[in-house]
Amino acid sequence: CSLLQGSTDLVGEHVLITAGPTHEPIDPVRYIANRSSGKMGLELARAARDRGANVTLIAGPIELPIPAGIETIHVQTASQMHNAAVKAFGCSTIAILAAAVADYTPSAPSDHKLKKAVDPIDSIPLIQTQDILAELSSNKEDRIVIGFAAETNDVVDYAEAKLKRKGCDAIVANDVSRSDAGFGSSNNRAWWVTSSSVDDLGLLEKRALADEILSRSLLFKTNLK
Numbered sequence: 279c280s281l282l283q284g285s286t287d288l289v290g291e292h293v294l295i296t297a298g299p300t301h302e303p304i305d306p307v308r309y310i311a312n313r314s315s316g317k318m319g320l321e322l323a324r325a326a327r328d329r330g331a332n333v334t335l336i337a338g339p340i341e342l343p344i345p346a347g348i349e350t351i352h353v354q355t356a357s358q359m360h361n362a363a364v365k366a367f368g369c370s371t372i373a374i375l376a377a378a379v380a381d382y383t384p385s386a387p388s389d390h391k392l393k394k395a396v397d398p399i400d401s402i403p404l405i406q407t408q409d410i411l412a413e414l415s416s417n418k419e420d421r422i423v424i425g426f427a428a429e430t431n432d433v434v435d436y437a438e439a440k441l442k443r444k445g446c447d448a449i450v451a452n453d454v455s456r457s458d459a460g461f462g463s464s465n466n467r468a469w470w471v472t473s474s475s476v477d478d479l480g481l482l483e484k485r486a487l488a489d490e491i492l493s494r495s496l497l498f499k500t501n502l503k
């Protein structure tokens with residue numbers, strides 16, 4: 279149970295959250311995806327709702343149930359997630375991009391199911407997707423923009439590089455190499471990385487991490503005023 283239950287500190291905030299993987303079509307029945315369950319994004323949406331925020335959730339294909347009372351835009355691909363996020367960003371005050379967006383998408387998906395006897399392939403041409411976090415960060419004005427970094431090694435170093443490259447306010451760095459945290463797990467081993475500090479948040483349940491991220495985002499906002 280959270281100490282913040284019953285709190286209304288996010289009343290007046292409009293929190294945009296991206297969650298889950300994206301599916302990039304190869305043909306109508308096959309796609310490229312990743313291991314994200316969407317759990318972290320859903321916990322962020324639930325926590326923000328419980329604390330009084332107006333929440334817009336942009337959800338990739340997620341198997342888990344979406345919490346009630348949350349405006350949800352369902353998308354499949356990185357391109358659809360990009361378009362929905364850009365649209366929703368205008369009226370957001372805090373954006374937390376927890377989705378595991380595909381970095382590459384097939385450049386020319388087939389409009390029919392590929393048949394191995396007819397359309398033999400030995401490679402799939404790919405193009406890079408748009409970086410939603412970098413794009414929103416470059417237009418952030420007085421909004422707070424938070425990104426995630428799921429890493430298997432050199433977790434904090436990579437997160438610091440990502441913070442600089444993307445221009446967001448903070449990166450939540452996760453160690454996904456462990457068996458007790460990360461993709462599909464209820465826990466995350468996380469660090470809060472900003473341009474001025476690296477805070478070790480330890481091993482936390484995703485709901486507790488969600489509350490920590492929201493509190494730190496709000497603090498950022500207050501400090502900027």
Ligand code: CTP
Nearest residue numbers: 375376377379407408409410411425426427428
């Ligand atoms: N992200 C995004 N759009 C993309 C790729 C990533 O918005 N096309 C966001 C993720 O939601 C996350 C952050 O950027 O908040 C970092 O994602 P990550 O995959 O760790 O970073 P990349 O820059 O894609 O680097 P790499 O995968 O090579 O580590």
Ligand code: CA
Nearest residue numbers: 378379380381
């Ligand atoms: Ca990536």
